[in-house]
Amino acid sequence: xxxxxxxxxxxxxxxxxxxxxxxxxxxxxxxxxxxxxxxxxxxxxxxxxxxxxxxxxxxxxxxxxxxxxxxxxxx
Numbered sequence: 095x096x097x098x099x100x101x102x103x104x105x106x107x108x109x110x111x112x113x114x115x116x117x118x119x120x121x122x123x124x125x126x127x128x129x130x131x132x133x134x135x136x137x138x139x140x141x142x143x144x145x146x147x148x149x150x151x152x153x154x155x156x157x158x159x160x161x162x163x164x165x166x167x168x169x
Contacts, residue, residue: 106149107142114166117150121159121166129154 108114113136120128133147153162 104142104145106145107140108146108166108169109136109140109143118163118166121154121162124157124159126154126157 113132117129117132120132130151133143133150136143137147149165150162153159153165
């Protein structure tokens with residue numbers, strides 16, 4: 095069985111608008127735990143969201159909420 099591709103090698107797939115809206119709302123309030131819980135659920139829902147959730151988690155861990163909102167809204 096071949097190893098799973100690295101997240102960077104996978105295409106960036108954004109979740110539906112309502113998921114993005116929820117993440118933006120959490121980011122505006124600086125709710126790291128809620129963001130991470132949400133991205134964990136997205137990953138379980140669909141593996142294609144892995145690169146997206148990795149980037150969101152990284153931004154959340156770095157407290158880069160403004161960048162996160164900007165990145166989500168500009169896609």
